[in-house]
Amino acid sequence: MKSCAAIFVLMIAVSMAFGKVYSPKVLTEHVADLSGDWQSFLSNPRFTGKTGQALAEAAFQYITDTITGYYHCTEVRGEYSSSWNQWSEGFNFWLTRDPVLAFNVHGYGLCYHMNATWTGLLRAIGFDQVRTGGWGSGGGLHTFPEVYFNGGWHYLDAQFRGYVKKTDGTIPSWQQIKAQPALLDSNPYNVSPFFPFPNNGPRQEMMSRSDIKNVAQNEPYEYWPSAHYGCHTMDYTLRKGEKIRRYWQSDSGRLWMPAETYSGWSSGNELYALYNQQPFGPKPWVGGLSGSVNTTGFGVITYEPVLVSADYTDGVYKDSNVVQNQNGVFLAANGSGYIIFRTYTPYVIIACANSSLSSKSDDTGGAVIHYETQGQTTVSYSVDNGISWTSLATGSNLAENRDLSQQMYGRFGYLVKFSFSGNAGASGLTAFKTRTLVAVAPMSLPRLNTGSNTITFSTGDARGYNTEAINLPIDLYDMTATNRMAVSRTATYNPTSLNGKLKNGDIVFKALSPEGTSIKWYSVGAFITGGFGDPCTYTIGVSGTNGNFQTVATYVPNSGTHWNDAFYTTGNVSSYENELYVRYYAGSNVSSNSMNRLLLYAHYQNNTQSNSDSAIVTYCYDVNSVEEQFSFRAGDNTVYNKNLSGSIKNKWVEIACLSGGSAPIQKGEKAPSGGPDIDIFPNPFNSNAVILVQNVREQTNHKDTQIELSIFDIQGKIIRCLPHPARNSRSSSRMAYTWNVSMLPSGIYLVKVNINGDILTRKLVFAG
Secondary structure: OHHHHHHHHHHHHHHHHOOOEEOOEEEEOOOOOOOOOHHHHHOOOOOOOOOHHHHHHHHHHHHOOOOOOOEEOOOOEOOOOOOOOOHHHHHHHHEOOOHHHHHHHHOEEOHHHHHHHHHHHHHHOOOOOEEEEEOOHHHOOOEEEEEEEOOEEEEEEOOOOEEOOOOOOOOOOHHHHHHOHHHHHOOOOOOOOOOOOOOOOOOOOOOOHHHHHHHHHHOOOEEEOOOOOOOOOOOOEEOOOEEEEEEOOOOOOEEOOHHHHOOOOOOOOHHHHHHOOOOOOOOOOOOHHHOOOOOOEEEEEEEOOOOOOHHHHHHOOEEEOEEEEOOEEEEOOOEEEEEEEEEEOOOOEOEEOOOOOOOOOOOEOOEEEEEEEEOEEEEEEEOOOOOOOEEEEEEEOOEEEEEOHHHHOOOOEEEEEEEEEEOOOOOEEEEEEEEEEEEEOHHHOOOOOOEEEEEEEEOOOOOOOOOEEEEOOOOOOOHHHHHHHEEEEOOEEOOOOOOOOEEOOEEEEEEEOOOOEEEEEEEEEEEEEOOOOOOOOEEEEEEOOOOOOEEEEEEOOOOOOOOOEEEEEEEEOOOOOOEEEEEEEOOOOOOOOEEEEEEEEEEEEEOOOOOOOOEEEEEEEEEOOEEEEEEEEEOOOEEEEEEEOOOEEEEEEEEEEOOOOEOOOOOOOOOHHHOOEEEEEOOOEOOEEEEEEEOOOOOOOOOOOOEEEEEEEOOOOEEEEEOOOOOOOOOOOOEEEEEEOOOOOOEEEEEEEEEOOEEEEEEEEEOO
């Protein structure tokens, strides 16, 4: 019994310390890391050891590649805003200008915002000075990106896929090209691609080399110092019973549809015609070096916790006056209580577009929840991190599927709250699951190629911590929501003003994480108007107490008529609890300058649980048009090698955090991926239960396979350690245990089997 007790302590320690998978990431050597961990990006062999011009050229080659790069299609609003139908608002403040958001979620765009993401990438990998510029008021139809290194500015245009190298091998600035437009006539170093867009292309915004030369010769020019921002990361968490499957190609209209913002979206519209070419959705206008092999992908996130197991404590966001029992999670004492679950994804939530492509009124399948309750229950949801709630249903013994696609389209997450009232044990939640569709850019996915593939799996956020993210949806165009979310405001506020929303004062917002957690780090930013001869200093400050704000970012606009700039910063905090206050200051005694969009991301850490669990990674791909799959268990820094032959077409890749209380596989079913699993019968049972451990293979080193089986009650107390049974032969893959139950109360029990360090858990129901 002493050895059994030692096994129990180990197993409970693992169970309590591990559960969630924090910011899981799968990479192969064929793609660089675009998640926001830019040191990881630079560790890709394409960039190792390079600086200055060599690094800028390598980054250009990567981001203009027809597989790893983005492509020219149409403008993309990065996420939801209440100004859907206001073109100027969307154009200036809501287009995707964050490189992480652009390269992981969308993967395409137009020059006046995608070149901002290109300069944002350059800044992220170590180039301190970048800028974009345009001609005419507001920048015309194109922006010209430049990066500073080796004592000068250099023009590399990733959106229109070209740059010039002079005979001495250096890259000129845009001003040098304006002074010598003939530089565009030759390509002595065979730069490729070299402005490949055709003359008179199928879209007005497609500029050929001759178009660019004409602009250089004839158009005035102004600089936009920093039109990009860099707050987004691909950090997220998988809870027990949750998985994310990302597809290289979308299907059935499941995609991000920014084109609905076009008032001219109809059968005669050029964009309508492009989208309706198969496969349906955004795609390059032209092929070859001007285009991409990618179109648009999507993802499916499913979450189905077993509420009577550790899945609940691992996955619940907040709760009050509830306790687990054999049926689910119920009121612990007479009165009221609640359970809150959170859905959060760094990929923007989409839906399936049905009959109407110009409206979201018939979109479905994007955010679906299923719940079953007992007793008096009210169900509600929140899109502002719990600041306000919208009721979904009220009643007794609810069993419903709710499709929230239209409410969640374009967002990154939401909360669902179950509020109970009545006597202890009478009201509660017996089942809950969610299914979420998201937009995915194929350029970021860890593809497999013919030949050798080294697959790496790692965990931890962009700063190396095991955190969860809050993306506070601040929408200054929505006065009601802004006033509801703001902690305080002294600034003059005009939500419908295009370039004068916040000025002469400040506004403070709060990011609140659950009790028992601490804010670890933040990313904050703002879009601003400046440079109209109206002196102004913008600042952003942070605090853990709504006082004594520490200034973490300052921006002073240059003189001139540019606008639509942005500034941002990121940093760690210490001694903060579960509150982060952010103060945005928009100057004083100014008339023209203002803040027009605000960004706030907070990353929090659990005070008692920070280790990351293992996951199951599964690939699906075609080999010579025949579908194949493989899976492997992965922990932090796992490396898995796979050699493939034939013609490879990547289909999807999945990361799953297995449920800690999964229902047993029914007799006759095949265990997932052929690995070890548990079958229990009968289940529920009255006196005896047979526990069948299946698919157990002898170790390759010919040592005996070590199997330890223990049974616990729902509180985690050990009930029984069952002895290792004898096998008929060393090659046997099935072992049977019999549990004879006596003097135990009926209820839920957990069977845990440790097979050479791999732990499997199943629910066992003793009916008594």
